[in-house]
Amino acid sequence: MPITIMKPRDVGKTLDMQHIKPKGIPLGIRYCQECGAPFYPARQDQVFCATACRRNHHHRREGRAAQLYDFAMNWRAKRGRGGFAEMCQIIDGFRAEDRTRKAKHAEIRKAYEKQRKDGSP
Numbered sequence: 683m684p685i686t687i688m689k690p691r692d693v694g695k696t697l698d699m700q701h702i703k704p705k706g707i708p709l710g711i712r713y714c715q716e717c718g719a720p721f722y723p724a725r726q727d728q729v730f731c732a733t734a735c736r737r738n739h740h741h742r743r744e745g746r747a748a749q750l751y752d753f754a755m756n757w758r759a760k761r762g763r764g765g766f767a768e769m770c771q772i773i774d775g776f777r778a779e780d781r782t783r784k785a786k787h788a789e790i791r792k793a794y795e796k797q798r799k800d801g802s803p
């Protein structure tokens with residue numbers, strides 16, 4: 683399945699106009715930090731392809747923070763042993779999720795770059 687590049691909202695006929703930095707240098711293709719899809723950034727600091735991706739990223743971050751907060755509060759209240767090791771396990775789980783997601787991103791990027799090299803859109 684060919685990878686289609688995400689275009690920013692309201693691009694329409696002004697694609698070239700919207701992707702020119704003040705100095706007139708067009709912003710190149712970037713890859714979304716959340717889904718790995720290639721996209722043309724509308725702003726210099728844009729790292730997500732869409733609002734949904736930005737929200738997903740922040741929801742996951744907040745969910746993880748809440749999980750660690752709940753764990754830490756419970757750990758401190760009970761003053762149990764092995765809490766630090768358990769906290770490390772939680773964090774290692776987050777890191778494993780991130781590695782899996784980044785591996786998928788690398789596949790998407792590789793496929794997209796191959797597609798561009800081969801001359802398809």
Ligand SMILES: [Zn+2]
Nearest residue numbers: 714717731735
């Ligand atoms: Zn995305």
